[in-house]
Amino acid sequence: VAPPFGRAPGPSDARRTQRGAFQDGARAEGGGRELVRPRTSAKEPPAAPPLVARTLSSHQVAGPVWNLGRLNHVAIAVPDLEKAKAFYENVLGAQVSEAVPLPEHGVSVVFVNLGNTKMELLHPLGNESPIAGFLQKNKAGGMHHICIEVDDIKAAVMDLKEKKIRSLSEEAKIGAHGKPVIFLHPKDCGGVLVELEQA
Numbered sequence: 555v556a557p558p559f560g561r562a563p564g565p566s567d568a569r570r571t572q573r574g575a576f577q578d579g580a581r582a583e584g585g586g587r588e589l590v591r592p593r594t595s596a597k598e599p600p601a602a603p604p605l606v607a608r609t610l611s612s613h614q615v616a617g618p619v620w621n622l623g624r625l626n627h628v629a630i631a632v633p634d635l636e637k638a639k640a641f642y643e644n645v646l647g648a649q650v651s652e653a654v655p656l657p658e659h660g661v662s663v664v665f666v667n668l669g670n671t672k673m674e675l676l677h678p679l680g681n682e683s684p685i686a687g688f689l690q691k692n693k694a695g696g697m698h699h700i701c702i703e704v705d706d707i708k709a710a711v712m713d714l715k716e717k718k719i720r721s722l723s724e725e726a727k728i729g730a731h732g733k734p735v736i737f738l739h740p741k742d743c744g745g746v747l748v749e750l751e752q753a
């Protein structure tokens with residue numbers, strides 16, 4: 555059965571492999587691809603198991619299972635929401651929404667529909683907006699975060715915590731699309747603020 559999302563092999567692959575599906579000459583599931591190991595002759599010693607299987611002993615418990623999905627949106631912080639909206643709508647010819655206030659996130663948002671993904675134009679709302687500091691440093695605005703879907707946000711956060719990737723809140727909040735979201739610290743994600751959204 556194909557996994558729900560195409561992705562690079564992860565810890566859950568190690569577990570699937572460990573379950574013993576990877577026999578000499580047999581086909582085994584591996585991140586949606588079929589892996590085939592050539593048969594060895596009877597005289598040759600059996601080939602070593604794959605590296606991922608060797609890293610987990612039979613009594614070790616692997617981390618929670620979750621999968622990364624599609625890019626949900628790219629968010630741009632903008633100093634003038636109407637001007638930015640007009641640029642995407644009138645200059646680039648994109649379909650854009652009206653401005654939506656999201657007081658619980660401290661932002662007003664305009665959605666730009668790109669067919670294969672979306673953009674979110676973010677403007678500060680209220681005194682405590684988390685994007686106010688960003689716009690002070692980047693007066694003309696700029697890319698603020700990317701949002702990637704996951705199939706199990708709780709499992710993702712637990713797993714990432716074990717890998718020392720900090721979440722920016724204790725719990726997921728309901729995001730702009732009515733689904734649970736959580737942000738990961740940009741310093742732990744290669745300088746990019748990453749939002750995970752439950753698909």
Ligand SMILES: C[C@@H](C(=O)O)C(=O)SCCNC(=O)CCNC(=O)[C@H](O)C(C)(C)COP(=O)(O)OP(=O)(O)OC[C@H]1O[C@@H](n2cnc3c(N)ncnc32)[C@H](O)[C@@H]1OP(=O)(O)O
Nearest residue numbers: 656659684687688698722729730731735737740745746747
């Ligand atoms: C509606 C919802 C949705 O889509 O569903 C949303 O979008 S809500 C969108 C708005 N909500 C959020 O962004 C929530 C998560 N964000 C936060 O908690 C915050 O904005 C932080 C990311 C922690 C930044 O906080 P703050 O601006 O107070 O701290 P700061 O200026 O001292 O930044 C700490 C360090 O992180 C860097 N930094 C700050 N913002 C960054 C960003 N967007 N991308 C990459 N790096 C960033 C700074 O340059 C600094 O690095 P240096 O120390 O090297 O100078």
